[in-house]
Amino acid sequence: MNTKRAIMRIFPEIPEFKEVDFSQYSTPYGALLIAFLDSGKTGLREFEEFVEENGGTKADVGRFLISIFQYLLIRYRRYGDESVEVPAFKIFLTLKGWLNEHGFENDYRRLLHSFVGYLVGIAGRIAERFDCEIGPAYMKTAYLLTIESEETFGGEYFSELKEKAREMLEEVYRKCKIDRTLFEKRKKDC
Structure with a gap:
């Protein structure tokens, strides 16, 4: 305790x-x-x-x-155990920042390589259970992690995972009636 x-x-x-x-x-x-x-x-x-x-x-x-x-x-x-989903996602994001900030980039890349698929699954489960403010945020973050993993590692697995995460994100957007064109416009403005 x-x-x-x-x-x-x-x-x-x-x-x-x-x-x-x-x-x-x-x-x-x-x-x-x-x-x-x-x-x-x-x-x-x-x-x-x-x-x-x-x-x-x-x-x-x-x-x-x-x-x-x-x-x-x-x-x-x-x-x-559903109770670990949100903490696992949040601690991964903490790890991403902390490891990269303190010179442990290789450790972060190993974690991303090994666990990005689990993070997509976790984000999907969070998006199913939470409201339309929280769910899309987790799913979008997972999708961005798949883009990072595909760019970092290449390969068929990461490309397919990115496509799966994109489809999951689009489904969350549809369910929550989020205008996807706003997301695309923001991406182009960055």
Whole structure:
């Protein structure tokens, strides 16, 4: 339970962690998480500083973040746990920014290569269950990740995944009565 509270303290912007079962989450950073919780600090930047003040490195923070993402995906794939869908998507986007910002671009590319297909599936499930403000945002983000993966890796799989995500996005737009021409116009203006 303390591990969950520590994770929620590191990611206050992801309140959906409250619904996630962390009882099977195992990490070598458990003692560090509890010490961070006890420190009263909040946020990823503060956690990063706390790790470094206690002899750790940015690589340790990166490994910890990746371990949370992997745990969420295991719960999603193995148990069909819907409560992890939004947190998994959000933590992936956090990883994208954090890894690239701190010089771990290769780790990000490996994650994108390995898990973009799962992210498309997760976004599709989120779009089915949530309203027409939230659902399209997740699906559009997943579609943009497939464009990035196709441009980065090439290959038939990523091309087909991009096409599948585009079709899913168009379906969400139809369901939500979103004018696709506005999206196309914005893309051209950028």
